[in-house]
Amino acid sequence: MDPHREAHVSKVVVITSGKGGVGKTTTSANIATGIAQQGKKTVAIDFDVGLRNLDLVMGCERRVVYDFVNVIRNEAKLQQALIRDKRVDSLYILPASQTRDKDALDPEGVGRIIEELKQMGFEYIICDSPAGIEKGAQMAMYFADEAIVVTNPEVSSVRDSDRVLGLLAAKTSRAEMGGPAIRTHLLLTRYSPLMVKRGEMLSVGDVLELLGIPLLGVIPESKAVLQSSNKGTPAILDETTDVAQAYLDVVFRYLGQERQHRFIEEEKRSFLGRLFG
C-alpha cells in the first residue's frame, strides 16, 4: 500500500530549490498538511532562520513562543517549541527564529533535534530550506533521506536546481557517510501552459531533460497561492482550487499512489464545452 513506509520509519524530506521565490515554503506547508491529513504524524521545520515565513503561511504565527534555535541552544524543550496545527491533528510546526541568523544552526544541534523528532514518532519530517546554497540551505538538506526540488519553468531556476542537486549528491550526511543516494523528486511550480505554448516558459519536457530526475508533480500558476498564504491557510485545504488539486495529487503520488499528471496541457475545453461538460 505504502512503499515509502515501513512501520514507524521516519523520513526526512527537504524542500529545496537554490533560487528564492519559487514556492519552497508554499510547497512545504501544502505537502506537510496533505501528508498529515492522511493520518501520518508530520512536522514541518522552518530552516529559514532570520526570516521566518512558514508559520505565517501555516497560520500559526501568533502561537510562536519558542523556536528552532531556542531548542538547538537548549533554551527550550522541543515539546515547548513545537506548535500543533489547529486544523490537522497530526501536523506540527517547528518555527524558525526571527532574531538570529543562520550561523545559529550547526550539524550537531540539527541532528540532535531530528533524532529527537524521530524518537517522538514523527513519520515525516519536512525541512523547509531557505533560498541559496549557503549554510542554512546546507543544514536543511544535510540529514535528508529524500529531496523535493522545487523549480519554476525558467532557465535561472533550473540552473539553480541543478546546482542544488549537485550539493544533494555531495554535501549531505548520506553522501559523506557513503550511504544510498538521496531520492530526489522534481516539483515544477508556477507552471503556465499558455506561456509554455507562447514560448515564454520552459516546458515540463525541457526541465525534465535538463535536470534528469523524476517528476513528482506540476503546480499551476494561480492566484489561490497568494490568497492562501495571506490567509495563513495552506491552499490544499480548499479542494475547489486547481492548486489544491495539484498538491493533493503530489501528496498521493508521494505516498505511493498512481496519479496521472495534470495541469501540463492548456485547458482545451471551449466555453460551450464547459457549459455542457
Next chain:
Amino acid sequence: MTSPPAAALPSSGPTAGKAASRRPAFDLKGMMASLTVLRLRSTDLALIERQLRVKIAQLPHLFLDAPVLIDLGALTDGAADLSFSGLVGALKSCKLVPVAVANLPDGLRSAVTAAGLAVWRPPTTPGRTRRDGDGDPSETLPAESSPTQSVVPARPPSETVPGSTVASALPRSSHAGPMVVTQAVRGGQIVYAQNNDLVVLAPVNSGAQVIADGHVHIYAPLRGRAVAGAQGLPGARIFCQKLEAELVAISGAYIMAEEIPAKMRGKAVQIFLENGECQIAAL
C-alpha cells in the same frame, strides 16, 4: 597567472646511470614535472603581486610552495625594465617558489642568473605549436604547457569547490583505467581525471566542468565545459553525444559557445586539434 600545472619538461629521456660509477651519489634524470607557468603581461611588480594574491586566495592550497616558471613571452614592451630580484621577492612573499625564466630576451641572462633563477630553454620538438588565447604566433614555449588564461577550467580538482567530491572518490592512477562517471555532473561540480581519460555516462550540465589529462568521452549531452589534454596533450580529443557546450578546450586551445557552428550544435561530435586550433567534426 596560468593556474593549471604544466607539463613543463617534455621528456628528454632518462639519462641516469650513463656516467655512473659504482656507487652513485645521485641519479640524474629527465622527468615530466608539473609546473605552474606565470606568464607576465605587465612588468608592474605591485600589480602582479596584488593580482597574484587574489588568485591565490581562491585556491590557496594549490599554490602553496608551488614551483613557478616565469614566462616573458607575452611581454609586449620587453622585459628590460623588469627587476628580477624584485619579482623573485614578490613571488616568494606569495609563498611561491620561482625556479626559472622562459622566453628570455637577449642580454638579460646575467640579470636572471643573478636573481637565482635558471634560464629555461624551449624544447625543440617539432609539431607542437598551437594556438594561444591571444593568437600569438611567436609563442614557442612551453610547448604544451601554457594554457591560455581563459581556460579557467583546466584546474586540478579542488576541495574548495563545493560539490566537487565526485572527483576525489574516483581513481586517478593511470593504471586504474579511465575514470568513469555514471551520474550527472551538475552545475558547480568539477570532475578531473588526472593523468587519465574520462568517460561520462550522464549529462554534463551547464556550469559543470569535466577535465581530463587524456581524452574526454561524454555519452550524453555536454552543456557545461569540457577540457581534454589539460596538462598539455595535443592528441587529446573530446567526444560527446550532443554538443551544447559552454566551452571546449584541448591542450590549451579552446572554443567558446558562440564560436560553435550552428550546424554542429546538438550533434554528436568529436573535437580535436588541427594546426593548433580546435576543430569540430560530426561523428
